[in-house]
Amino acid sequence: MVHKIRVGVLISGGGSNLQAIIDASKSKEIDARVVFVGSDNPDAYGLKRAQQHGIPTFVVDYQTIKKETSVRSLEDLVPKDFELQTCLQQNDQGLSLPFSDRIKAERYFCTRAIFEAALLREMAAGPFDLLVLAGFMRMLTPYFIDRVNTDPSQPRIMNIHPALLPSFPGVDGYGDTYRYGCKVGGCTVHFVDYGEDTGPIIGQKAFEITHDDTIDTVRDKGLKLEWQLYLECIRFFAAGRLRVVPRTYTLENGAEFRRKIVEIAT
Ligand code: GAR
Numbered sequence: 001m002v003h004k005i006r007v008g009v010l011i012s013g014g015g016s017n018l019q020a021i022i023d024a025s026k027s028k029e030i031d032a033r034v035v036f037v038g039s040d041n042p043d044a045y046g047l048k049r050a051q052q053h054g055i056p057t058f059v060v061d062y063q064t065i066k067k068e069t070s071v072r073s074l075e076d077l078v079p080k081d082f083e084l085q086t087c088l089q090q091n092d093q094g095l096s097l098p099f100s101d102r103i104k105a106e107r108y109f110c111t112r113a114i115f116e117a118a119l120l121r122e123m124a125a126g127p128f129d130l131l132v133l134a135g136f137m138r139m140l141t142p143y144f145i146d147r148v149n150t151d152p153s154q155p156r157i158m159n160i161h162p163a164l165l166p167s168f169p170g171v172d173g174y175g176d177t178y179r180y181g182c183k184v185g186g187c188t189v190h191f192v193d194y195g196e197d198t199g200p201i202i203g204q205k206a207f208e209i210t211h212d213d214t215i216d217t218v219r220d221k222g223l224k225l226e227w228q229l230y231l232e233c234i235r236f237f238a239a240g241r242l243r244v245v246p247r248t249y250t251l252e253n254g255a256e257f258r259r260k261i262v263e264i265a266t
Contacts, residue, residue, distance in 0.1 A: 005238045006035045008128035010136040015046020017134035020227035031238045036126040058122040065115045074110045079117035090142040116144035133159040157192040169197035178218045187226045189233040200244050200262045202233045241265040
């Protein structure tokens with residue numbers, strides 16, 4: 001019997017990528033089973049899609065948590081195993097979110113840790129092999145990432161981004177691509193690291209943008225490719241074919257460029 005991987009999915013919105021994954025798991029196009037769907041947004045339509053297929057769902061409402069942190073002391077709310085200084089150091093080393101001052105950075109990481117600890121508690125009910133971010137619109141901090149990636153050599157959080165990374169990271173990949181006047185758009189699936197859409201790239205697909213296109217047609221073209229790309233990448237993961245390996249390139253001026261990349265075993 002083929003071993004099916006257990007896939008947890010986090011969403012914030014409509015969930016068309018989630019739907020593609022559910023459909024492909026039902027039709028056995030991928031050796032995977034969706035074991036839970038979680039959202040930071042109680043109104044996410046994707047939650048209904050999951051419920052229609054009998055998949056357990058949960059919501060950790062980020063806005064409610066943010067409100068709570070404004071009326072209660074952060075110290076009372078942060079999880080016991082959260083180390084603020086470690087998080088700040090990791091941010092300085094890799095992520096460098098542009099906080100205007102230390103107080104803002106501390107508040108951000110504490111609030112995120114409270115939110116992420118609640119997510120982890122919910123996720124603990126459904127053990128998973130792979131966590132798929134499918135339109136999940138919150139950045140995850142090292143607190144969460146390190147607790148999912150318990151073996152750092154085998155990352156297991158995937159994200160889909162609506163642009164050809166490293167161009168146009170952030171919240172509106174298709175919009176940014178279109179407004180820039182690009183002649184090609186695309187989507188990227190990558191493993192999640194501490195940065196914003198910076199993790200090792202697993203797969204990409206591209207489409208042409210012509211003068212007839214509007215932002216809506218660009219989104220439609222992109223989404224259709226996303227559904228295919230996510231399935232391909234999940235298939236590779238399920239088959240144990242993805243390896244993250246360090247690469248060092250020496251540039252013409254002698255400087256070294258280091259980057260972790262994904263190799264797909266044949
Ligand atoms: C997709 O286009 C996905 O690439 C994007 O959100 C959309 C979700 O659509 N994700 C991001 O922008 C993540 N930063 P869906 O809810 O219909 O799957």
